[in-house]
Amino acid sequence: DAKTTQPPSMDCAEGRAANLPCNHSTISGNEYVYWYRQIHSQGPQYIIHGLKNNETNEMASLIITEDRKSSTLILPHATLRDTAVYYCIVLYNFNKFYFGSGTKLNVKP
Amino acid sequence: AAGVIQSPRHLIKEKRETATLKCYPIPRHDTVYWYQQGPGQDPQFLISFYEKMQSDKGSIPDRFSAQQFSDYHSELNMSSLELGDSALYFCASLIRGEETQYFGPGTRLLVL
Numbered sequence: 001d002a003k004t005t006q007p008p009s010m011d012c013a014e015g016r017a018a019n020l021p022c023n024h025s026t027i028s029g030n031e032y033v034y035w036y037r038q039i040h041s042q043g044p045q046y047i048i049h050g051l052k053n054n055e056t057n058e059m060a061s062l063i064i065t066e067d068r069k070s071s072t073l074i075l076p077h078a079t080l081r082d083t084a085v086y087y088c089i090v091l092y093n094f095n096k097f098y099f100g101s102g103t104k105l106n107v108k109p
Numbered sequence: 110a111a112g113v114i115q116s117p118r119h120l121i122k123e124k125r126e127t128a129t130l131k132c133y134p135i136p137r138h139d140t141v142y143w144y145q146q147g148p149g150q151d152p153q154f155l156i157s158f159y160e161k162m163q164s165d166k167g168s169i170p171d172r173f174s175a176q177q178f179s180d181y182h183s184e185l186n187m188s189s190l191e192l193g194d195s196a197l198y199f200c201a202s203l204i205r206g207e208e209t210q211y212f213g214p215g216t217r218l219l220v221l
Contacts, residue, residue, distance in 0.1 A: 032208065036212075041146075041197055041215070042214060042215070043199050043201075043213050043214050043215050044152065044199070044201075044212045046210070046211060087151075091208070095165070096142055096157055096165055097142075097152070097201075098154070099152045099153070102151065
């Protein structure tokens with residue numbers, strides 16, 4: 001499974017866009033990029049995933065570079081409730097998740 | 110929408126006791142994963158089941174065992190509990206062909 005690298009923490013002002021980067025330079029062609037977040041000690045919450053194309057849903061947008069070696073999760077209008085640890089995971093074929101250290105996003109008023 | 114159910118939500122045990130954690134996947138989901146998250150750590154994969162058969166195994170101690178039943182619920186059995194087993198235990202489920210794992214709220218186990 002490909003490994004991911006994320007900054008340990010980021011700050012974002014409430015109402016502004018939060019852009020969370022992830023490097024996955026060893027990703028293979030059939031591995032998906034998944035994003036989850038964990039608020040306090042709750043169960044990880046699914047946000048979005050993609051393979052090659054950019055994706056958008058009601059929570060966020062996922063931008064994957066053309067070479068697929070990195071991606072960015074965008075929360076368009078961050079709120080205080082978006083404060084959480086965000087995990088970027090690459091996954092193939094129903095495999096278990098390898099959680100890295102994630103990015104602790106602090107949304108400030 | 111229905112979510113993954115885990116029980117109990119909180120559990121306190123003494124050292125050397127046993128514990129059983131239960132996971133009820135989302136309806137129609139046929140695959141279950143178990144993860145352990147120690148204090149201040151990231152979730153670590155323990156074991157997974159597909160159609161009642163073990164499909165993958167991670168860093169699960171020999172003192173732990175698990176199974177998936179005909180109704181697809183799963184149980185994680187933990188024996189000879191140690192202080193280091195104190196952690197959050199998450200169950201996740203998915204339906205084959207749809208890839209995305211959905212996590213339950215977790216069981217917080219405290220071993221005294």
